[in-house]
Amino acid sequence: MKALVIYEHGGVDKLCYDEIPEPPIRDSDVLVKVEACAMNHLDVWVRKGLPHLKIEYPHVLGSDIAGVVERTGRDVRGIEKGMRVLVSPGVTCGVCEHCLAGRDDLCRDYKILGENIPGGCAEYVAVPKENILPMPEGLTSEEGAAIPLVYLTAWHMVVVRGGIKPGETVLVHAAGSGVGSAAIQIAKLYHAIVIATAGTNKKVERAKTELGADHGINYKTHDFSKEIRAITGKRGVDLIIDHTGEVNWQGNIRSLTMGGRLVICGATSGHEGMTDLRHVFFRRLSILGSTMGSKADLREALKHVSTGRLKPVVSKVLGMSEAAEGHRLLEERDVFGKIVLIPD
Ligand SMILES: [Zn+2]
Structure with missing residues (x-):
């Protein structure tokens, strides 16, 4: 063959x-x-x-x-x-x-x-x-x-590790990536307010019009953590879904609200993340690792593909x-x- x-x-x-x-x-x-x-x-x-x-x-x-x-x-x-x-x-x-x-x-x-x-x-x-x-x-x-792979990964990150609750504010990095495009849609299933980042204005626009993101940030032209402060009225986000790693790490830590969770499944930009640990304990942050997901996670996601809610x-x-x-x-x-x- x-x-x-x-x-x-x-x-x-x-x-x-x-x-x-x-x-x-x-x-x-x-x-x-x-x-x-x-x-x-x-x-x-x-x-x-x-x-x-x-x-x-x-x-x-x-x-x-x-x-x-x-x-x-x-x-x-x-x-x-x-x-x-x-x-x-x-x-x-x-x-x-x-x-x-x-x-x-x-x-x-x-x-x-x-x-x-x-x-x-x-x-x-x-x-x-x-x-x-x-x-x-x-x-x-x-x-x-x-x-399969991106929905399995994104479902595990958003739902299982991230423990998303209806109406939370969620930041999803790299909207144009497979995991990013899946995570935005899964967060919207939970009626989350989704802020998506992407590297071009066109991708930002598509994240909003095609995937349902509520806000978009071009990370090449804007400091995303400043934009998050503006969008959320200085509150920050409840949940961050990231696979970019090093380049966004400190901005991610700054962008979480009290009790916020950061779920990371990769480090495509580099794997050395500097963390000011004071943010972690003062703001009771959770940093959660994730890789792939269970077969059951994929079955859960597929139910929503069948009904057309996830595409x-x-x-x-x-x-x-x-x-x-x-x-x-x-x-x-x-x-x-x-x-x-x-x-x-
Ligand atoms: Zn086994």
């Missing part, structure tokens, strides 16, 4: 659209014929190499899979050939205390399709049956692929052989929503 693979870490020139063997399936696996696979910043990290990442080559990229069931293992019930499906990107042991408690995101054996194990940028991918979800009605495969945001669709272009666009942040790859 054709697959988007790397044989070593490096630049976009290391991406190869090559012929590799079709993956074998175990008795508890489902073989999915891939129709679309969305990109995440994770694809860029995996291509470049991560300190503790050990993978087998050729390594197939891609974590966000939509497709059709091709074949099922002997122990699989209730999933039939021809079903349109989405794939939950986190593969876990299924038997540890965290998995059994429904917090499989805390499993010590947590693996992500396309990161630690072969991903979905291929004609076929074999995944455990637990990772199969029915495709919500009315979505194309490209739209479906734009959902996938597709920025661009490219062939898998054009993945280098997708990597460049992601690295240059020249996107609003998800880049989706389809088999050529």
